[in-house]
Amino acid sequence: MKSLRAFSMIFLFSSLVPATSSRALEISFEEDHSLPVVYINLAVKSGGASDPRGQLGITNFLGEMLMRGTMTRDKARFDLELDRLGARMEADTRTEALIMRAVVLSENTDALLALFTESVLQPAFEEKEIAKLKSEITSAILDEMGRDASLAARHFMNFLFESHPYGNPLLGTMKDVQSLSREQILQHFDRLFCDQQFVAVGSGACEEDKISDWARNLASSRAHCKELPPMQAPKDAASLRVQIIDKPDRTQAQVYGGQVGITYNDDLFFPLYVANNAFGGRSFSARMMNEIRVKRGWSYGAFSSLIPGKFPRAWFFTFYPTSKNVAESTSFALKMISDVREKGLTGEEFDFARQSLVSSSGFMYNTPSKRVENKLNERILGLPDGFYKSFGNKISNVTLEDANKALKSFLKPDKLAISILATSKDIKPALAKNLGLAEDKIIVTKYTEEK
Structure with missing residues (x-):
């Protein structure tokens, strides 16, 4: 429909x-x-x-x-x-x-x-x-x-x-x-x-x-109902966890990895939003796209996304290499995350990302339909009135130092969850070796399994 x-x-x-x-x-x-x-x-x-x-x-x-x-x-x-x-x-x-x-x-x-x-x-x-x-x-x-x-x-x-x-x-x-x-x-x-x-x-x-x-x-007509039990915020994992979703006869893999995110109201949100765009945005200048697709040709695309909610939801990355490149590309992606956390973004990466976000921010509320959705999200997620209308100004005030501090504070490379859809027997030994894990530490789940 x-x-x-x-x-x-x-x-x-x-x-x-x-x-x-x-x-x-x-x-x-x-x-x-x-x-x-x-x-x-x-x-x-x-x-x-x-x-x-x-x-x-x-x-x-x-x-x-x-x-x-x-x-x-x-x-x-x-x-x-x-x-x-x-x-x-x-x-x-x-x-x-x-x-x-x-x-x-x-x-x-x-x-x-x-x-x-x-x-x-x-x-x-x-x-x-x-x-x-x-x-x-x-x-x-x-x-x-x-x-x-x-x-x-x-x-x-x-x-x-x-x-x-x-x-x-x-x-x-x-x-x-x-x-x-x-x-x-x-x-x-x-x-x-x-x-x-x-x-x-x-x-x-x-x-x-x-x-x-x-x-x-x-x-x-629907007054005086019982309130739903409150939901608790999700917690970060204690250590790196890796899962293979085992599906037979895969020549191409689907790689997802990430961690618990932040809320819109978190002080880190706008610095991290800009930093994420520089690291895993959809442009070819973004670091993940440039390193994984442009330079190495491992995947047609490589992106990261920040999804806030009422509570911290998710920050995650994804790309889809061939099975023979899964181990190397996944290990490289984790190294990229560690590097950007420790060394930060370059001034050129940051400036391009921030300017592109500022330039596009006006399109977040330039039509009645977008303003409706903005109002809806503000009420559902408990955001202040005019949150989306002030988006561009908040982004323009973010500095390179802010963004790099946010990356340093937020990213937890040693506590990520990694899920890879592939044929387990084709990738597990090399994946364990590249990630420095014992093979029995990698969880293998049948693709038909429901939890």
Whole structure:
């Protein structure tokens, strides 16, 4: 389904609550009548990380089930009503949010809001639809496992975070998805869909009062819910850990490595953001790309990424060499990380990275659709208002000294998690030798294994 993330103006409710509540209803509305369209997002500030053990994938499953009929309309009639209104609805599951998105012709806004409310307050969760969705999601998981890049990423995140919820695969595992019951889905719905959890973001040719009243009424019907148990921050590993995801007959490998990251609110964020762009950005001037692709031809690409969250999430790197080059290239990548930690970036690397980020920062909020997503992320992740609008100024204030201090403080080459999807017998001896590890210290996991 086509994404509904493009918007033409915004309204935001950081706490969707009744008018009589002591919590204030926050509204921000950017009106634009250039198109007769209204966009609405209703987000819950808990996503795949809230999946209980033994029920991995339940948040994604719940979001999809909310699109599959209500107490008064089965899925066929629900879809027919959307078609009649010229509307679309979809669920978007993230690690830290579940977002219901809708778009409708402005003349049908009232009817769409009524249908939206019906889907949230009167979900049917019919057994026949549960069975159908189980089959569809199982097929999606099999498809994900059939693609080496997504399979490697799935295993790496689980390996990096071990038992922490940040390692939960959003689609879940086949075993857990197949065992989900209607009662479990209802219980998870009650945990997530509460007024204190709601954030509504949208846009379009619609009066503010209409949307405000709709949000208040919706929230008042889901008030006084129990709070979710708090999630703890993930912890760094005690030492270097290496995993081979063993898949037969691989001539090309997928290499992932990384460590627990930082939050947006960390003092190191902006210096590290610039430093990461210099080290593992997408340009050919970035150090990883230059050394691994341009100079040595080991991989078509080599990148590193910083993913913050409510808690520190991940910093990781990835590249995809041939099996014969896995050991040497992985060892070299670890040496690069140690070198940049100890010696820092050069002035030329830093200046190019910072300037490119400053130049592109204006495009982070130059359209209504981007401002909507920015507002949504600010509320979900607990960021200050205007965080993204101030991005460019914060980056421009970072110095080379700041960036190198951040690298020195943050990087932990001796505590990385490394996951390599390859044929184990073809790479394990050389990998152990190049990394200075005993072979029995390298964990071998079957590619079909689910955790």
